[in-house]
Amino acid sequence: MTATRSEEPSLSVAAAHLMKGVVYRDTHPVPWHHLTQLQAQVRDYIAVLGLTVVIDEAEGYAFLRSQPGDEEVSGQPAIPRLIPRRALSFHVSLLLALLRKKLAEFDASNADTRLVLTRQQIVDLCAVFLPASTSEARLIDQIDSYLGKIVELGFLRRIDDAEATYEVRRIIKAFVDAQWLADFDARLAEYAAELGVAR
Numbered sequence: 001m002t003a004t005r006s007e008e009p010s011l012s013v014a015a016a017h018l019m020k021g022v023v024y025r026d027t028h029p030v031p032w033h034h035l036t037q038l039q040a041q042v043r044d045y046i047a048v049l050g051l052t053v054v055i056d057e058a059e060g061y062a063f064l065r066s067q068p069g070d071e072e073v074s075g076q077p078a079i080p081r082l083i084p085r086r087a088l089s090f091h092v093s094l095l096l097a098l099l100r101k102k103l104a105e106f107d108a109s110n111a112d113t114r115l116v117l118t119r120q121q122i123v124d125l126c127a128v129f130l131p132a133s134t135s136e137a138r139l140i141d142q143i144d145s146y147l148g149k150i151v152e153l154g155f156l157r158r159i160d161d162a163e164a165t166y167e168v169r170r171i172i173k174a175f176v177d178a179q180w181l182a183d184f185d186a187r188l189a190e191y192a193a194e195l196g197v198a199r
Contacts, residue, residue: 009037015045018053018064022154022171025060035062059170086153091130095146096155097184098125100176103168119164122147129188 017023017031025032035042036057043053046064055062088096099117102125106115123143130139147166150156155172159165 007033009034011038011041011045014038014042018042018046018062022061022063022169024169025057032060032062054174056170056174059173061169061171061174063171063174089146089149091126091142092146092149093184094129094188095122095126095143095150096172096176097181097188099150099155099168100172100181103170103172113170115168116159117166117168119144119147119166122166 011034013031014023014034017028018035023031023035035055039053039055046053047067050067051064052067053062054065099122102117103115106112119140123140126143126146127139130142147156151158151166155169155175156166157169159167
């Protein structure tokens with residue numbers, strides 16, 4: 001179902017969907033329509049809660065981010081953080097960095113907009129950075145648990161459970177930027193050196 005041009009944009013629809021999570025143009029066409037038509041009003045409304053609306057129309061996603069600074073503003077008490085910070089394990093961070101790099105390579109060499117990877121391709125991406133395991137099944141189980149976390153965070157979307165295929169969501173670019181990758185790359189080089197892995 002898509003929103004028609006005659007449909008009156010609703011601030012409530014746009015704000016409520018943003019509060020529930022990321023709004024994607026391809027999977028949430030109606031709330032996306034409302035959001036893009038009422039950007040200024042949605043930003044003002046959401047700002048009251050100490051949140052910022054991030055909309056990337058080129059990539060087709062929108063989400064909420066906490067405003068920087070927890071200190072009091074002009075004598076007003078600090079607003080409690082509504083969006084919690086999440087500490088990620090090293091392995092989940094590793095997989096996010098590898099997926100982000102894969103997306104950058106894909107964008108540089110492909111006209112398609114959707115990067116779809118099989119579980120085996122993802123296993124191959126990160127297996128070299130994981131300690132050698134006597135059991136390949138155990139390694140795959142570990143990677144499956146990391147994939148589950150990344151799906152839960154919204155950076156991957158399961159396309160087909162039977163085929164074990166995943167789409168890398170473009171919102172990963174908003175969270176894993178060049179600076180994050182550079183910092184992580186330095187730590188990754190140290191980790192690879194400890195494992196004796198040639199990168």
